[in-house]
Amino acid sequence: MEDFRKLFYDEARDLLSKLEETLLLLEDNFENKELINEVFRIMHSLKGSGAMFGFLNLSKFTHNLETLYDEIRSDTITLNSEIITFTMQCGDHVSKLLENDDDDELLKVTDDFKTYINNLLKNSDTISHQLVEDKSKHSEIPTKSGNKVFYIEFDPCEDIFNDGTNPLYLVDELIDFGEAIVKLNYNNLPDFYDINPEKCYLSWTILLSTNKDKRDISDVFIFVEDESNIVIEVLSDKDLFSLKNSVSILKHELFNNHTNFINLKTEAITLEEQLSETDIIIPIDQKSEDKEENKTTVESTKKELTKPDNQAVTNPQPINIDTVKVSSLKLDSLINLVSELVTTQARLITIAHTNKSNELSVLSEDFQHLTRQFRDIAFDMRLIPIETIVVKFKRLVRDLSKSLGKKVNLVAVGTETELDKNIISALSDPIMHIIRNAIDHGIEIPETRKKNNKPETGTIYFDAKYSGTSIIIHIKDDGAGINTAKVLKKALANDLIQLGDDLTNEQIFNLLMLPGFSTSEVVTNISGRGVGMDVVRKKILDLHGEVSITSEEGIGTSVKLKLPLTLSIIDGLLVTINSESFIIPLSSVVQIYQVNEKKIRNSVNNIIDIEGVQFPFVNLPKKFDNSSASNQVLHFITVSYHNKTVGLVVNELISEYQAVLKPIGSIQQNNELFAGATILGDGKIAFVMDTNKVIDFYSNQKNEEHE
Amino acid sequence: MNNKESIINSYLSFKLGNETYAAHVSKILKILQLSEVTKVPNAPSNMKGVINHHGNVLPVIDLNQTLGLPETIRTNNTCIIILSVEQGNNIINIGAIVDEVLNVENVNDEQISDPPSLGANTLDHIVGVTKKDDTFIMILDIDNIFKELKI
Amino acid sequence: MNKTILIVDDSYSIRESIGFFLSDSGFIIIKANDGQDAIDKLDGTKIDLIISDLHMPIMNGIELIKNVRGTGNYRRIPILLLTTETLKEKKLEAKKAGATGWLNKPFDKQQLLGVIKKVLR
Numbered sequence: 001m002e003d004f005r006k007l008f009y010d011e012a013r014d015l016l017s018k019l020e021e022t023l024l025l026l027e028d029n030f031e032n033k034e035l036i037n038e039v040f041r042i043m044h045s046l047k048g049s050g051a052m053f054g055f056l057n058l059s060k061f062t063h064n065l066e067t068l069y070d071e072i073r074s075d076t077i078t079l080n081s082e083i084i085t086f087t088m089q090c091g092d093h094v095s096k097l098l099e100n101d102d103d104d105e106l107l108k109v110t111d112d113f114k115t116y117i118n119n120l121l122k123n124s125d126t127i128s129h130q131l132v133e134d135k136s137k138h139s140e141i142p143t144k145s146g147n148k149v150f151y152i153e154f155d156p157c158e159d160i161f162n163d164g165t166n167p168l169y170l171v172d173e174l175i176d177f178g179e180a181i182v183k184l185n186y187n188n189l190p191d192f193y194d195i196n197p198e199k200c201y202l203s204w205t206i207l208l209s210t211n212k213d214k215r216d217i218s219d220v221f222i223f224v225e226d227e228s229n230i231v232i233e234v235l236s237d238k239d240l241f242s243l244k245n246s247v248s249i250l251k252h253e254l255f256n257n258h259t260n261f262i263n264l265k266t267e268a269i270t271l272e273e274q275l276s277e278t279d280i281i282i283p284i285d286q287k288s289e290d291k292e293e294n295k296t297t298v299e300s301t302k303k304e305l306t307k308p309d310n311q312a313v314t315n316p317q318p319i320n321i322d323t324v325k326v327s328s329l330k331l332d333s334l335i336n337l338v339s340e341l342v343t344t345q346a347r348l349i350t351i352a353h354t355n356k357s358n359e360l361s362v363l364s365e366d367f368q369h370l371t372r373q374f375r376d377i378a379f380d381m382r383l384i385p386i387e388t389i390v391v392k393f394k395r396l397v398r399d400l401s402k403s404l405g406k407k408v409n410l411v412a413v414g415t416e417t418e419l420d421k422n423i424i425s426a427l428s429d430p431i432m433h434i435i436r437n438a439i440d441h442g443i444e445i446p447e448t449r450k451k452n453n454k455p456e457t458g459t460i461y462f463d464a465k466y467s468g469t470s471i472i473i474h475i476k477d478d479g480a481g482i483n484t485a486k487v488l489k490k491a492l493a494n495d496l497i498q499l500g501d502d503l504t505n506e507q508i509f510n511l512l513m514l515p516g517f518s519t520s521e522v523v524t525n526i527s528g529r530g531v532g533m534d535v536v537r538k539k540i541l542d543l544h545g546e547v548s549i550t551s552e553e554g555i556g557t558s559v560k561l562k563l564p565l566t567l568s569i570i571d572g573l574l575v576t577i578n579s580e581s582f583i584i585p586l587s588s589v590v591q592i593y594q595v596n597e598k599k600i601r602n603s604v605n606n607i608i609d610i611e612g613v614q615f616p617f618v619n620l621p622k623k624f625d626n627s628s629a630s631n632q633v634l635h636f637i638t639v640s641y642h643n644k645t646v647g648l649v650v651n652e653l654i655s656e657y658q659a660v661l662k663p664i665g666s667i668q669q670n671n672e673l674f675a676g677a678t679i680l681g682d683g684k685i686a687f688v689m690d691t692n693k694v695i696d697f698y699s700n701q702k703n704e705e706h707e
Numbered sequence: 708m709n710n711k712e713s714i715i716n717s718y719l720s721f722k723l724g725n726e727t728y729a730a731h732v733s734k735i736l737k738i739l740q741l742s743e744v745t746k747v748p749n750a751p752s753n754m755k756g757v758i759n760h761h762g763n764v765l766p767v768i769d770l771n772q773t774l775g776l777p778e779t780i781r782t783n784n785t786c787i788i789i790l791s792v793e794q795g796n797n798i799i800n801i802g803a804i805v806d807e808v809l810n811v812e813n814v815n816d817e818q819i820s821d822p823p824s825l826g827a828n829t830l831d832h833i834v835g836v837t838k839k840d841d842t843f844i845m846i847l848d849i850d851n852i853f854k855e856l857k858i
Numbered sequence: 859m860n861k862t863i864l865i866v867d868d869s870y871s872i873r874e875s876i877g878f879f880l881s882d883s884g885f886i887i888i889k890a891n892d893g894q895d896a897i898d899k900l901d902g903t904k905i906d907l908i909i910s911d912l913h914m915p916i917m918n919g920i921e922l923i924k925n926v927r928g929t930g931n932y933r934r935i936p937i938l939l940l941t942t943e944t945l946k947e948k949k950l951e952a953k954k955a956g957a958t959g960w961l962n963k964p965f966d967k968q969q970l971l972g973v974i975k976k977v978l979r
Contacts, residue, residue, distance in 0.1 A: 011871045041914070041915060048940070162933075164936035166979075169979055223977075226950065684743075
């Protein structure tokens with residue numbers, strides 16, 4: 001059951017985010033029946049499923065909301081923005097109940113919400129609906145009493161087959177209650193040629209000895225009681241069937257064509273008298289033994305009856321033609337296996353190359369082909385649309401703009417773009433922060449916007465799209481833009497720059513992402529421009545991504561995020577530096593040149609000129625290990641580094657390489673030069689460079705050397 | 708010392724320089740021949756690099772240097788012992804280079820005396836000393852060594 | 859012969875839990891998200907019982923019943939509606955539309971099997 005509770009939990013989360021989305025849409029169109037219906041259905045689902053999985057308070061609470069939306073649906077209550085806001089709060093509350101259904105504090109809040117709903121319902125024209133607390137259905141505890149004998153008539157209507165009912169099953173169900181004498185009445189059966197095979201002409205009269213009560217018996221007929229004639233009477237309070245000969249006497253009477261309840265009742269009374277006499281004679285022990293025997297026979301028949309079912313249990317063949325929900329843990333281990341497979345495959349290719357066997361080469365190429373497909377599919381399974389977090393942003397925009405007295409519209413494009421789920425979940429916070437900044441500092445209040453000939457409602461434009469193996473996300477606003485003068489002033493005050501430094505706009509905007517920078521004159525509790533942008537930058541860098549800001553005063557600001565599609569495999573260049581192998585991620589590589597060792601050696605200030613272009617560079621063989629620096633064959637790989645192009649000197653260039661990233665754990669924490677390591681086909685290890693950090697580190701080191 | 712360790716009284720003894728040290732067997736996962744270690748640029752001097760151990764990338768440190776002793780001189784006897792180290796709530800595996808692996812010794816708790824309280828740096832990591840055939844064996848607290856150490 | 863039951867519910871957790879109970883009891887289970895999906899799945903498949911939710915998007919339980927009763931090989935198939943209504947009138951409405959019976963949420967495995975017993979052997 002716990003597993004299903006988890007399923008429900010996940011589903012309820014989905015429903016709640018759907019609720020939020022629907023309410024946001026509904027806010028623009030109170031009349032939209034389809035959307036109102038949707039809210040009703042969500043509440044209904046939460047109510048029904050919640051109760052199934054033991055979230056009783058959640059279920060009761062959503063029942064109230066369901067009632068509310070039922071009224072709105074039938075136009076007795078008019079939807080307004082207040083109710084929508086209220087419903088959103090309720091959604092948040094449901095989300096809390098989902099975490100802890102029995103929390104006393106939460107229940108208090110629940111009551112407040114209920115009162116509110118009640119008032120809404122009261123104020124509406126309806127008299128009928130007041131919220132009714134669910135009454136516990138188990139009012140009666142079935143008393144374990146001795147057997148009684150019931151007289152039952154079951155005369156189904158002719159059309160009973162039409163709704164799929166099989167009356168025989170109901171008779172069978174009665175027989176299961178105890179011991180029964182069943183009489184089939186076929187008096188109404190027409191002549192053979194007049195029979196309509198789709199109609200039911202039969203009825204039954206049953207004498208049933210059971211320890212169940214009358215309600216249990218009428219429950220058997222619960223689906224058919226309205227269109228059928230059903231009589232249930234107690235023939236005797238005593239266990240008549242236990243009496244010798246009683247069954248045959250009653251049977252005889254029952255099958256007498258002209259019998260009725262009265263005749264049977266008379267017979268029963270006579271038998272009852274006999275029973276009380278025998279009661280004295282037969283010791284109680286023996287009687288109960290008799291009963292035991294009875295039970296066992298019933299049970300053994302039951303066993304036989306259910307035999308096919310038992311076989312089914314041992315060999316169940318549930319067919320599932322549905323989408324499969326898989327736990328992300330399983331996906332993760334699948335991805336790990338795929339990564340292992342890719343590594344093993346790389347080893348196979350290496351062996352095939354050295355062995356020069358034609359057969360082996362063909363086989364290994366086929367295997368490579370399959371592995372790639374397999375890998376692509378496996379990785380694709382981990383991709384989820386970015387839409388999943390956009391809903392959160394919509395809510396944020398709505399709540400925040402309201403509280404700041406601004407009008408803001410979020411336009412999201414490309415939300416179907418898919419990204420690795422790990423990246424998506426790590427992206428949520430930084431993007432929230434960027435949007436918060438845009439609303440708080442970017443978008444002006446309506447009056448100001450009007451004065452500046454802008455539409456009163458500001459727009460935040462969210463755009464996600466693929467670009468090669470990366471995804472690019474733009475978050476643009478049409479707000480006030482960034483005042484570069486202010487930024488410079490602040491940077492000066494914080495000693496981030498020197499007086500007289502000549503900075504490009506780009507460099508100025510980059511200042512915003514330095515730790516501790518803030519230009520906001522009024523520090524709000526929502527955000528301070530700059531406060532946190534350093535954190536945003538760090539988080540994006542952690543995902544091997546990049547951030548850049550562009551802005552034009554009076555027009556707006558745009559933040560661009562560039563992210564890899566997945567974190568666990570990197571397309572890279574396999575190179576050697578002092579005969580150790582390294583991977584340089586292809587995403588940052590601009591171009592590759594071959595250079596003369598002399599040219600590197602004779603360069604001044606680590607800048608060389610290639611084909612007329614000046615490149616600053618890092619001489620990796622020297623930097624990594626000065627003592628054994630090798631100057632065999634030098635290659636010059638230019639990589640992009642914060643909108644600049646910087647060269648990296650390596651020894652050999654081996655090939656392009658798909659690196660499966662292995663965590664290097666504790667090594668990584670203190671050595672940020674590498675994003676991870678990968679195991680090559682021959683079992684050797686190659687580190688995967690984080691080119692930005694490598695350049696950061698060694699160019700700072702260079703400065704230190706100079707000082 | 709926790710219960711598990713006191714139930715099993717086995718210690719792996721090894722040489723660091725001229726001295727004999729030991730670590731509780733529960734901390735030892737494997738002993739490997741010294742193989743090729745991939746160097747890590749910009750690493751601390753005691754961090755010798757990484758090795759591929761069953762598809763995982765494992766850091767390798769020089770235990771001599773880690774304890775403030777001179778760097779291990781590599782001979783045919785030089786070994787890597789793979790240690791299971793508790794760091795906070797994590798358990799990580801670290802390869803440690805030692806001069807020579809000696810033996811598995813059974814030492815009862817009574818046979819372990821407190822470490823000498825001299826001011827030397829190394830002694831912080833020693834939980835006790837025992838004597839075997841005229842040789843002093845210093846028992847290392849593996850978790851403690853790597854608690855402060857950044858690899 | 860294992861009986862095949864089609865479970866129609868837009869709630870994933872309900873679908874899965876009922877499916878689990880029933881396949882555990884030896885039934886073959888087919889699942890559908892809503893009425894339309896159910897009708898698509900009825901096509902050409904041998905199905906002995908439909909258990910359907912009442913409120914669903916696209917096509918609700920009542921419409922599903924009307925649809926199934928209206929045409930084809932399945933007009934006599936037993937259909938159980940899952941409902942949270944405790945009001946008798948609502949149930950009669952379902953009955954009138956052609957439901958064989960109903961089952962009140964919440965229910966447990968025993969109740970579920972008990973109701974199925976009324977309509978399927």
